[in-house]
Every structure is written in structure tokens, then in C-alpha cells.
Amino acid sequence: MQQPKEPFIINRLKAFKYAFVGAFYLIRTEASIKVQVFCALVVTVLGFYFEITTTEWCIQLLAIALVLSVEGLNSAIEKIADFVHPDYHKKIGIIKDVSAGAVTFAAVIAGIIGFIIYIPYLF
Numbered sequence: 400m401q402q403p404k405e406p407f408i409i410n411r412l413k414a415f416k417y418a419f420v421g422a423f424y425l426i427r428t429e430a431s432i433k434v435q436v437f438c439a440l441v442v443t444v445l446g447f448y449f450e451i452t453t454t455e456w457c458i459q460l461l462a463i464a465l466v467l468s469v470e471g472l473n474s475a476i477e478k479i480a481d482f483v484h485p486d487y488h489k490k491i492g493i494i495k496d497v498s499a500g501a502v503t504f505a506a507v508i509a510g511i512i513g514f515i516i517y518i519p520y521l522f
């Protein structure tokens with residue numbers, strides 16, 4: 400028998416709950432996400448210390464969101480890869496390397512953004 404359809408708002412609230420559970424799971428279990436969250440906290444403190452502009456805050460927050468999102472998706476791809484093929488396989492290696500490579504793009508660009516924002520405050 401089909402389950403009765405739940406109201407739209409309940410359905411969306413549940414989706415939010417699952418998404419937050421996933422976000423906290425990432426922070427609790429993934430070393431790379433812990434490092435990225437630590438970096439995000441450091442630049443947030445720097446932002447308050449140097450009183451960066453509203454535009455700089457927006458760009459910094461976008462860079463943080465980009466790195467955390469791509470890192471989270473990379474973790475999800477690693478988990479899918481381990482689930483579908485737990486043993487060693489050359490193609491799984493390439494899939495994981497490509498996924499990690501996507502994080503590298505985001506992290507390098509975020510680093511460059513950090514330099515562009517903070518170098519003028521330091522020198």
C-alpha cells in the first residue's frame with residue numbers, strides 16, 4: 400500500500416534535517432573536512448580582525464562554501480566508490496583521483512582569493 404503523501408512543508412523540513420545530519424557527519428568523520436572547517440574559522444577570525452569590506456566577506460564566504468561543498472561531494476564520491484567496488488581497481492583509483500582533483504581546483508583558487516584579500520591589509 401502506498402504511504403499517504405506528507406504535506407510539502409513537512410517534506411522540506413525533513414529534507415533539511417537529513418542535509419544537516421549529513422553535514423555534521425562530514426565534520427565528525429572526514430579529516431579533510433575538519434581541516435577545511437579549521438581554515439574557514441581562521442579566515443573568519445582574520446576577517447573580523449582586519450575588518451574586511453562587505454564585498455570581501457561575500458567573496459570569502461563563497462570561497463569557503465565552494466571548498467566545503469566540493470570536499471563534501473568528493474567524500475560522497477569516495478564512499479560510493481568504496482561501496483560499489485571495495486577492492487583495488489585502476490578505474491576506482493582514477494575516479495578518486497579526479498574527484499580529489501576537483502577539490503584541488505577549489506582549494507587553490509580559495510587560497511589565491513585569501514592572498515588577494517589579506518595581502519593589502521598586511522603590507
Ligand SMILES: Nc1ncnc2c1ncn2[C@@H]1O[C@H](COP(=O)(O)OP(=O)(O)OP(=O)(O)O)[C@@H](O)[C@H]1O
Nearest residue numbers: 431477484485486487488489491492493495496499
Ligand atoms: N579501491 C581503490 N582502487 C584503486 N586505487 C585506490 C582505491 N582506493 C584508493 N585508491 C587510491 O588511493 C588514493 C587515496 O584514496 P582514499 O580513498 O584513501 O582517499 P583519501 O584521499 O585518503 O581520502 P580523504 O579525502 O578522505 O583523505 C585515491 O586517490 C586513489 O589513487
